[in-house]
Amino acid sequence: MNANTKTENQALSRTVLELDVNNHAGVMSHVVGLFSRRAYNVEGILVMPVGNGETSRIWLMVNEEARLEQMVKQVEKLEDVLAVRRHGATHEVFERMEEYFR
Amino acid sequence: MSSNKTETLSGAQIVVRLLERQGVRTLSGIPGGAILPIYDALSQSTLIHHVLARHEQGAGFFAQGMARATGLPAVCMASSGPGATNLVTAIADAKLDSIPLVAITGQVPKSMIGTDAFQEVDTYGLTIPITKHNFLVGSAEELLDVIPHAFRLAASGRPGPVLVDIPKDVQNQRIEVSEWPEPGVAVPVPVADTGRIASAAAMINEAERPILYLGGGVVHSGASALAVALAEKASLPSVMTLMALGAMPVDHPLSLGMLGMHGARCTNLALDECDLLIAVGARFDDRATGKVAAFCPQAKIIHIDIDPSELDKVKTAHVGIMGDVRNVLEQLTPQVKAIIRAPWLTRVAELKTNHPLRMPGIDDPRTPYGLIRAVADCLDDEATIATDVGQHQMWVAQAYPLRRPRQWLTSGGLGTMGFGLPAAIGAALAEPERTVVCFTGDGSILMNVQEFATAAEEDANVKVVLMNNASLGLVFQQQTLFYGERIFASKYKGMPDFIKVAEGFGWQALDLDQASDPLAALGKALHSRGPVLIHVSIDMREQVLPMVAPGAANKDMIGG
Numbered sequence: 248m249n250a251n252t253k254t255e256n257q258a259l260s261r262t263v264l265e266l267d268v269n270n271h272a273g274v275m276s277h278v279v280g281l282f283s284r285r286a287y288n289v290e291g292i293l294v295m296p297v298g299n300g301e302t303s304r305i306w307l308m309v310n311e312e313a314r315l316e317q318m319v320k321q322v323e324k325l326e327d328v329l330a331v332r333r334h335g336a337t338h339e340v341f342e343r344m345e346e347y348f349r
Numbered sequence: 350m351s352s353n354k355t356e357t358l359s360g361a362q363i364v365v366r367l368l369e370r371q372g373v374r375t376l377s378g379i380p381g382g383a384i385l386p387i388y389d390a391l392s393q394s395t396l397i398h399h400v401l402a403r404h405e406q407g408a409g410f411f412a413q414g415m416a417r418a419t420g421l422p423a424v425c426m427a428s429s430g431p432g433a434t435n436l437v438t439a440i441a442d443a444k445l446d447s448i449p450l451v452a453i454t455g456q457v458p459k460s461m462i463g464t465d466a467f468q469e470v471d472t473y474g475l476t477i478p479i480t481k482h483n484f485l486v487g488s489a490e491e492l493l494d495v496i497p498h499a500f501r502l503a504a505s506g507r508p509g510p511v512l513v514d515i516p517k518d519v520q521n522q523r524i525e526v527s528e529w530p531e532p533g534v535a536v537p538v539p540v541a542d543t544g545r546i547a548s549a550a551a552m553i554n555e556a557e558r559p560i561l562y563l564g565g566g567v568v569h570s571g572a573s574a575l576a577v578a579l580a581e582k583a584s585l586p587s588v589m590t591l592m593a594l595g596a597m598p599v600d601h602p603l604s605l606g607m608l609g610m611h612g613a614r615c616t617n618l619a620l621d622e623c624d625l626l627i628a629v630g631a632r633f634d635d636r637a638t639g640k641v642a643a644f645c646p647q648a649k650i651i652h653i654d655i656d657p658s659e660l661d662k663v664k665t666a667h668v669g670i671m672g673d674v675r676n677v678l679e680q681l682t683p684q685v686k687a688i689i690r691a692p693w694l695t696r697v698a699e700l701k702t703n704h705p706l707r708m709p710g711i712d713d714p715r716t717p718y719g720l721i722r723a724v725a726d727c728l729d730d731e732a733t734i735a736t737d738v739g740q741h742q743m744w745v746a747q748a749y750p751l752r753r754p755r756q757w758l759t760s761g762g763l764g765t766m767g768f769g770l771p772a773a774i775g776a777a778l779a780e781p782e783r784t785v786v787c788f789t790g791d792g793s794i795l796m797n798v799q800e801f802a803t804a805a806e807e808d809a810n811v812k813v814v815l816m817n818n819a820s821l822g823l824v825f826q827q828q829t830l831f832y833g834e835r836i837f838a839s840k841y842k843g844m845p846d847f848i849k850v851a852e853g854f855g856w857q858a859l860d861l862d863q864a865s866d867p868l869a870a871l872g873k874a875l876h877s878r879g880p881v882l883i884h885v886s887i888d889m890r891e892q893v894l895p896m897v898a899p900g901a902a903n904k905d906m907i908g909g
């Protein structure tokens with residue numbers, strides 16, 4: 248454990264989820280509510296509208312846990328979630344944001 | 350979209366028209382400031398009968414009773430603030446039991462949202478976790494999309510409650526409407542994977558000690574006859590969850606009745622021995638499985654469910670099949686070999702003989718089991734049976750000969766005291782030709798007792814059988830068994846005169862305690878038309894047995 252760098256630790260334990268969603272006021276609540284009710288912390292979150300603004304993209308960074316499979320299925324069930332894609336923890340979207348969190 | 354002449358209509362009129370077009374003929378609610386425009390429009394409807402509830406939770410459960418009895422989405426309404434919060438329990442209950450419900454709430458005008466306006470509450474935020482989906486409507490145009498969408502969502506896939514929150518200014522906004530959307534109906538789910546169905550068939554054919562485990566999904570998808578056919582073809586002893594009771598007649602030779610916390614010993618013991626568990630529209634609820642690690646320890650698992658998030662949620666399936674159970678069973682059964690599993694059926698018969706459900710007092714109508722049996726003897730399978738929550742619910746689940754899907758209305762997932770009376774009234778409103786019996790306790794009945802008034806007003810054909818043990822019986826039982834007999838807050842010191850209460854509301858009432866010929870009196874009461882209360886005293890110390898302690902393995906049953 249000690250030998251791992253910070254990024255390597257994250258690579259072992261984190262997942263990045265990319266969600267395409269309808270863009271309206273309640274969508275974020277629907278998504279994060281699924282996590283909060285299960286006491287499943289969302290480590291990172293980014294949202295921006297896409298194209299003409301009818302849809303948005305939400306990027307979530309979450310810990311890799313046994314419950315993740317179930318979490319993803321629950322997210323996919325939301326009516327306003329159009330697609331869910333999974334990426335490794337080193338996805339550059341959060342890495343590029345790091346400079347704003349120093 | 351179907352065309353029509355152009356009309357200028359308010360949002361409220363649009364809502365009512367869309368409900369009419371949706372086929373809604375009865376709905377229930379309570380008006381208040383923020384929903385008055387809709388009520389005004391509703392007053393002009395010649396198609397919709399509005400049932401005025403006495404509490405919004407009652408309205409929510411009327412709608413649930415209608416939806417559970419018919420399988421179709423039903424509607425309840427409430428005003429903003431306290432009206433909406435009063436609906437919350439009934440909506441949460443519908444979510445956990447997958448009941449199609451459309452709840453419509455009034456909201457303060459858009460410009461006042463977020464200002465702590467009079468009777469403003471964040472209904473949208475409050476209902477996110479307890480609905481399948483919810484809407485805060487921003488304009489009258491949106492209603493043309495949202496209302497059919499709400500019905501479609503409530504009915505599609507795994508059914509559930511949908512809430513539509515409509516600000517008052519949206520209800521009053523007038524727009525031109527020239528085209529009407531088609532009513533929202535269930536969209537078919539994708540056909541299940543044929544490869545997995547073939548694997549499941551092979552597993553069933555190879556199994557030596559299989560058990561079919563039926564859940565509420567079988568009832569929701571209208572697949573009861575198909576499930577029975579599968580069981581018969583492949584000689585599958587079958588267990589049912591609380592929600593599935595009635596899917597297979599309990600007196601069918603292959604039926605082992607209800608599994609789990611209050612299942613018969615033979616049922617839980619058979620599950621302990623099975624080598625294949627075929628879960629159909631069931632979700633491995635903890636009241637059914639007991640300690641999960643010890644549930645069907647030797648079994649491979651086939652899990653069929655319409656909701657992909659149920660697969661592998663609690664128990665990992667060897668074959669998980671996502672699909673409508675009706676569609677899956679239609680494909681599965683032809684691939685299953687017709688066999689008679691003599692050794693396994695003999696073993697199950699042996700378990701049934703040696704460890705049957707014991708029903709002490711079955712011949713005495715003044716005991717729990719005897720009363721339930723006596724009621725059943727007066728009725729046929731056309732009667733609908735509702736319950737509240739507690740010991741009485743479990744006794745009825747164990748002992749009533751349920752034989753018809755949708756015959757049985759009970760709050761399973763949320764276990765809501767107060768469910769029974771309004772759900773029974775709702776069922777009677779939806780199917781007025783049936784007799785609807787509600788078994789209740791002296792605790793539960795008081796939770797929605799105000800709906801006695803609605804039942805009288807509507808002349809609903811409900812018979813409430815009140816099993817009065819002067820206590821919160823199930824709590825009393827748990828304190829007796831698991832808390833060193835420290836009985837606290839579960840015995841009533843005061844007791845209303847329930848006969849007078851019922852009569853005061855305009856009901857007929859029968860006190861079976863006073864009847865010289867209880868069986869005759871019971872028969873007469875059950876066969877008279879309109880709302881009737883039947884009151885019976887039950888010994889406080891009566892217990893529902895067997896019982897699996899919460900968290901224990903199902904094979905470790907107490908009593909029975």
Ligand SMILES: Cc1ncc(C[n+]2csc(CCOP(=O)(O)OP(=O)(O)O)c2C)c(N)n1
Nearest residue numbers: 739740741764766790791792793821822823
């Ligand atoms: C709304 C609600 N509050 C509390 C409970 C917890 N609870 C479960 S059963 C029960 C006692 C029910 O008493 P009663 O209706 O008299 O039925 P009995 O068990 O005596 O047959 C209680 C308090 C519940 N299920 N629902």
